[in-house]
Amino acid sequence: MLGDLAHRATASRLMHYSGLTLKTNRIPVKTASADYSVYVGNDVFPVLRRQMASQSGRRVFVLSSAEIWALWGRRFLEAFPAGAQPTALFLPAGERCKRLAQVERLAGELAAAGADRSSLLIAFGGGIVGDLGGFLAAIYMRGIEYVQVPTTLLAQVDSSVGGKTGANLVAGKNLIGSFHHPVAVFADIGVLQTLPDRELRAGLFESVKAGIIRDAALFRFMEKNAEKILARDPAALERVIAASIRMKAEVVGKDERESGLRMILNFGHTLGHAIEAATGYRRLLHGEAIAWGMLAALRIARARGTATDAECARMERTIVAYGPLPAFRASAGRLIEAAGRDKKNRAGTRRFVLPQGIGDAVVVEDVTDAELEDAARWVLARARG
Amino acid sequence: MLGDLAHRATASRLMHYSGLTLKTNRIPVKTASADYSVYVGNDVFPVLRRQMASQSGRRVFVLSSAEIWALWGRRFLEAFPAGAQPTALFLPAGERCKRLAQVERLAGELAAAGADRSSLLIAFGGGIVGDLGGFLAAIYMRGIEYVQVPTTLLAQVDSSVGGKTGANLVAGKNLIGSFHHPVAVFADIGVLQTLPDRELRAGLFESVKAGIIRDAALFRFMEKNAEKILARDPAALERVIAASIRMKAEVVGKDERESGLRMILNFGHTLGHAIEAATGYRRLLHGEAIAWGMLAALRIARARGTATDAECARMERTIVAYGPLPAFRASAGRLIEAAGRDKKNRAGTRRFVLPQGIGDAVVVEDVTDAELEDAARWVLARARG
Structure with missing residues (x-):
């Protein structure tokens, strides 16, 4: 999905919103096939909200874990206009669930909910949600756009940036996957309050x-x-x-x-x-x-x-x-x-x-x-x- | 896996063999992210043989169907040096088997057989073998190189060229997949003799x-x-x-x-x-x-x-x-x-x-x-x- 024109067009749309006055670091990521921003700050949800306001007309899905959703789901949903709340999908906790069977189930749920090539997936959770969500976005209809909202420090500083997505085999971790960059990453320091x-x-x-x-x-x-x-x-x-x-x-x-x-x-x-x-x-x-x-x-x-x-x-x-x-x-x-x-x-x-x-x-x-x-x-x- | 440097390097390696005197059409495919050749002719196996001779040192795997293997497996294997026969994997027949569960099984077999990022997969069969084999190559270790040897007319004229790979969901055909170009395609008219x-x-x-x-x-x-x-x-x-x-x-x-x-x-x-x-x-x-x-x-x-x-x-x-x-x-x-x-x-x-x-x-x-x-x-x- 790298080099996808639609991908690039939306990445630009997401970046060039106006009037950002919040104290948020914007770190650009520019590779041969992608161009997007990582937002880091004590409260990046308002930035997410501004960007989501410009996404009208497209379906938005969020993949999360029950644990993160219980802690931060309400805060997350505030970033969306009342009439455009995302459809939530869930991944059970643990490395054991980072498998193709879950990818297949989630892809089936996306299809049943009417997700098409223009839909956006947001991965809202730790590294497993981010890696598997990114992989789901990479292969659903041969690639849809996705956003990373990492909620663990490890996911923020490592796995949410760089485009590596994947799932495990019995034979080893991340033995299957794709390179598929997010269109934006939001690393919120506030959500780290609840991190063990x-x-x-x-x-x-x-x-x-x-x-x-x-x-x-x-x-x-x-x-x-x-x-x-x-x-x-x-x-x-x-x-x-x-x-x-x-x-x-x-x-x-x-x-x-x-x-x-x-x-x-x-x-x-x-x-x-x-x-x-x-x-x-x-x-x-x-x-x-x-x-x-x-x-x-x-x-x-x-x-x-x-x-x-x-x-x-x-x-x-x-x-x-x-x-x-x-x-x-x-x-x-x-x-x-x-x-x-x-x-x-x-x-x-x-x-x-x-x-x-x-x-x-x-x-x-x-x-x-x-x-x-x-x-x-x-x-x-x-x-x- | 598009734009992969290793991919391109090998595509060139595969193309620039010397001394081809067989009556074979070579059709170039050049896209933003790939550059490879489709060979069409009454007997393209000798061309495949020449190219495989230059692949020494890398592990080669072939995905096929039992039916095609029984009819043409021996002819196919003649294309490989005695000491470098490929490891064969099989996909059961039918659209029903074009699923992630098979991808997972095949990826596990690749891992167990020691396939690494430099390994080459050859998809030798009809459209289902080609699409699923291409998808397997797209996601195994985030992408390995593959070659298409389509054995049905439909696969030769359509699915083996263009980089679309995929698998089915219950909700629909090809709802998951990747864009992943082969490094070469060999369309042999001889194998069409046995096509229903x-x-x-x-x-x-x-x-x-x-x-x-x-x-x-x-x-x-x-x-x-x-x-x-x-x-x-x-x-x-x-x-x-x-x-x-x-x-x-x-x-x-x-x-x-x-x-x-x-x-x-x-x-x-x-x-x-x-x-x-x-x-x-x-x-x-x-x-x-x-x-x-x-x-x-x-x-x-x-x-x-x-x-x-x-x-x-x-x-x-x-x-x-x-x-x-x-x-x-x-x-x-x-x-x-x-x-x-x-x-x-x-x-x-x-x-x-x-x-x-x-x-x-x-x-x-x-x-x-x-x-x-x-x-x-x-x-x-x-x-x-």
């Missing part, structure tokens, strides 16, 4: 990642202000979220399909994904597994000297400051085997992202079996709790 | 359509040579197939996403789709329903005078010459209702393609309820048998 503490921390690990791989200023801010950020100080959170999104938007703008630069976003992911797989996706949140994966990658970076000992120590300390990182157990063999199977690897290569100092990273394909095994054993020893 | 007569005719209706909407020379050739073509004269078939593909390639090249010109390909589809829906997709083949739909559209064109009576009579006679068009029964109300629900319609409009003489067509949105009802009743009376 553990999920907040899991999202912050991705922001620490953003700092380590590409934004030294963000890293230093997070290094110095962990207490304030963890206490959900709105200004501090806004700074972290906006900087994380800016970093991702810039990287995705330069490499939409992950053929080069975008790979650095996978810092912590080679072993992080393996840890998720080896623990059956039950023990750790995604961000927590990535935090463990980052510590493992730092172990390799330190041994190779791609970053100095002092820099590695600062990066490790800052990751740990946003913990606790939950304990887990797994066999080293399984972890190593899973790291080799990661879908980010092309035929036979084993790809690692290693920091080069703070705010810079490099993708390498020459990590040896011995290095991988050492990092895996080190993480397992440390994670035993 | 009724399916040959159903495919030829689409070629008559190609002549009516855009290629007067093709129309005249089909008007004069029905007997020879229906007798499967290889030279006559080759001319019809190559001209039909050329027409489609040209239209898709100018309007990849069906925002304008490509809509003319839907001549006969507004009522054709409605007839398929109203008869539960069981009574008629797709091409047969389109033939009835073309006759209905000609009824409207004749009444409006967009084509002369004499031209309309020639077009009707030529459609009927490739019949018989099987009888069917349906209620006029259901047909009209289904015509309004067609997914090709954007919010509220009713879109018809009407011939303007022979070899030219126009898309209109102002067909009245009365015109639609007259056309529906006329077709139903004629189809009663």
